[in-house]
Amino acid sequence: MPEAVPWDFIEEKRDAFKSALYEVQNQGPLQGRFQEMFEPRLVALSPLHHGKPSSCAPSSPRPKLRFAARFAHVNGYTDDQELFYRVRAEIGDLRKCYNREDIAAYDDEKLAWMLFVDGCAVLCAVSYVVEGKFDKLNTKEDLLLLKILICSAKDPQIWEQSITDFIAQNLMTNTEHRKRKHVDDDKDYAHLLERLRDELLTGEEMKIDNSKIGRMLLSCGDSRKHRKTFRSIKELKESGIHVKPSTTNNLKDIHFYCNFLGKLMMPRLLVDDSTASKFLNLVALEMCRDFKNDFEVTSYLCFMDSLIGSADDVKELRVSGVLHNYLGSDEEVAELFNKMSSDLVPDQKRYFKVTEDIHKYRTNPWTAALAKAYYTHFSRPWTFLAFQAYFSAIQAYFSLPLKSSP
Template identity: 25%
Template sequence: MLPNLDLEYFQYLHFYRVPDDHKRGYEESFSPRLVSIGQLHHGKPHLQHMESYKLRFLDSYIKRMGCDFSLEALTTFAMKWINCKLPEDGRNISNDEFVKMMLLDGAVVVEVLLIRSDIRSIGMNKSLLVVMNLTNGIEEDLKHDMLLLENQLPLRFIEYLLSFLSEPITIYKLLLDNFNFGFAPIMASSNSFSTDFGCLSFVELLRRMITGIDKKIQCHGDYIQICCATQLLEAGVKFKGVKGHHFIKDIKFSNGELLMPPFIINNHTETLLRNIIAYEKCSKRNEYICSYVMLLHSLLDTVKDVDLLVEEGIIVNHFGRNEKVLELFNSFYTVKLEKYRSDDFYFHELCNALNTYSKSIWHQWKAKISKWKIILMRDYFSNPWTVISVIGAIILLLLTIAQTICSILSL
């Protein structure tokens, strides 16, 4: 069934230009490296080399299409989008060129996503990769470009192109194959995420996949600073990576245990997080991802904090040394994030509970006793011979004390 190209969809379709103050110092995370997708970066000189290759992507896409393809419907969709809310510098393009751009860029997105598809019948023609000399590095650059807030096509248009494949596949399945950040599948049986979840672009759908939140939830208050992970551990807080189907919304603090779903850190993480945060700022949506980054920024003060979260399965590091993970989250300067809407911190109550728990003298003493027990078990009771030695030493000490007392009493 083809996605419905209704007029109501276009009333909410809005693509954003990231403010300069948000880009400053991190322009690489917001700028396409190789290919323009959509109108905002169309025609940029440093992206022109890829334009000739777009025709090869389109040819590959056409060869795998079924018999229901409708150029007329595609043109109708493109012409509706040209009247949508776009920054003024994204409108200088003729109608014919706009339709051509939509089809070429859409084919690039579909074909790049299919590179990693595990469905052989629609997997990308590997000979195309050879002809275009698309090495893994260039494939990574293409995926980087697809995560940019300013480099997007309407999600429903991509779903529309996918619907013509000889063996249709959902955009959700392709995003899971290509951008795995460790969070669980949501409603994988859905055929249209632009319709079912109101997602307008990749950035918005990926945000939905990470947070697990499908509707606006009232956030609880201002940002609250907490101790780093190792300090919380010393204060009695336990950390646990929750396996299974969990999202950011499932982060909880209960009975002295902070439960967090695993988050995979890889080469795309910084680009994704920065662009989702920019989306939340521009769209005035609840700042769920911004809140999550601020939470991790608070927890990660030294490499030892990263080591702890990696050990507990909360961070899965595919990025390199743990020092690089620390540098990544330190680069998300908390004050800069906080200044946007400090009253929209999703983890206000959780951080408040963590602070209350960690300041308790009783919990601090319990943590120290537990630490001493671990040291004793590790250093003195790790095998039967050390246990026998310790018991022998205790008996010898008791006998020595008894002998001393008897000697004193006999005087």
Template identity: 25%
Template structure:
């Protein structure tokens, strides 16, 4: 009786496996039984075993072997089918990866989406608030108000030059594939929408560049705009536009701007003039004491009127976009020290640092206790820091409400683009090490090194302490590594610390100096009195 019961269970199990195979193979099922007639399991073959009689030993193994073979065959069939589908899915994914590897122009990327690790907590620093440039933020509802002014700019260009709009559309169409290759990720715009965006945004940028280049609002009036124009005039709106145009996700490739401007001035193959105009346009955002030298400004204005007959600096000729041009203008003129190996006791550890290993030097308060002095260095290059004879000379840095967004986007560009040096990142991390609290900011402000328009010194300290979050940094790639090493060597010298402590305690104010002199004088008198008393005792008169 036990053997019969096991055979019925095995038959049910095999029937379930076959039904499962039929469903997976999309085969039609058998017709259901008529209502009211309950389905019965198939009758098991009769067994020649009487009730209570034991099963012969020679018959039991044969039936068990047969059932085991059928069960193993069914399991093997199902497992083989499932494994085949799994392998097919893996092969599809590999084919998709091979196609992406072959078609995506990784080497041409220069306009990136800011990684999530960098933008956490500072979303507004990377997202435009006034105007969208390029495809990433194109068509967003809160930025559509500026679209009508873009069309006004295109209409003004066509009216001023007498050109047909098809001339610009055809030029942009010829560069469409090259422009698409500059952007990271898939773009949702169609071919016509993308070309229209290139012409519209590019013309808008060029009108702003040319209008600001002359200065004092004369450039916009020369281009035909009214002095009370809500956008094309030197108003407060211009500052917000400049901030948006310096964001990494809000860029157009430089070569499309060169082509559009070349068509306007009758020289389609020119290059370099847009870079000059961009440097002049972003002049107010420069975090320096004297943002642009008068000689450079005169050269830019003269080249604008002369339509750039001479070639521009090679560093800006090969620029990627406006943010890259701005960064190059910050780092231009004056050689920086070559990075050298970071030689310290922990140099055997991995070089890519995390938040715990971004400490290049000590803060201002600790360095002052070691006798290091701070002086303002007279130069218009804020990154050009010097150290000699215990004096750290730092150029003046201007901090305003757009400095945070400016530095964050410059750091994002250096983090995303492998061909960029990490000079801005090195400078920001260096200043972050110097500034730990509002006391450090207050002293740097007192020395004329930091000038800020924020609410308090605490806000400046928070700004620098939050700029370097989730930043990947290599000590050996920093142009300030040698300087930091020399500062740390000076800091670790005990005589310097003792001398600074003595000076701080006893020479901090005039009364302390007078007290020290009086104490020394009394000590000398005491020593003299003791000497003469002992001398008179051993050598009486």
């Protein structure tokens, strides 16, 4: 039997998430929009969707039963009752994962059987996704149920690793689908979404200092407090600011630095038909009243919306290597980000330094002239290199000590 775990400290967080998710779907800023992003697409899981008609997920339990039977067979269980009673023994803690009203119609036996089938099906399906037998799987299963089943498996480490690899494959910033070891495997997560969010917000951040010329250009800009003074990537490019991909998968790794031209460094982002579902469910998680966070994902979506005003902006992000578009046209991506961020309130301090430096750079009277000269005369690599060599030679000449006359 799995060891007893003090789940009391995350019980309220789970309940708050369920309540917040309901509010987001029915009363919150996303009301009437993206409703399908909160509904199951392939197979309905958990008591929240059991027995409810859905246009997205089939109501038949047969696919889940096949997956559950596969999980039992792989782990050497010939009698499903033995594995079922592992879940039945923990039904008291499992009930705490849901609002009482949502599971009031189920006695312990029915609820345990439902969770047993769903949990086994999720673990088996996750394993198939990791092995490449499925393309995608969207699941919002609670991790307590999965932990109980993993502890009952023949080799728990294999199934734990499949969860880790599954999260890595679902990172929107992991464009190369590289396997990553989670930074804190010992942390008790209440939900798969919480673990996905943690992965998106952890890891090293790039630290690039401004050059001497860059510091001089920024010092000449307007340093007064201000509101955001740019509306798109196109405007930034016209003022001499280029967008470049950072080397990390951390959504918080957004920096601006200045050398000769300005550079906005951002993590790469993969956009496909699952992006909206992942982001909006993460936003719902951040809206939980008892979930302590700084609204990092919400703030990121709002910052992306400030950069994307049209398909031209998406094209610039795509050409620069920041955005990988597997959704469709650039117009669809622009519309997606504009809709996702509608009515969301970001943490105003999250990107204050970035927007402040961008403002200083754009309000410097010299930067517009430098950008125009660059696009007119030095946009080709060899001409720009020649200019840099000439400029460096001038700097070196004036830095030499003056010879005293005889």
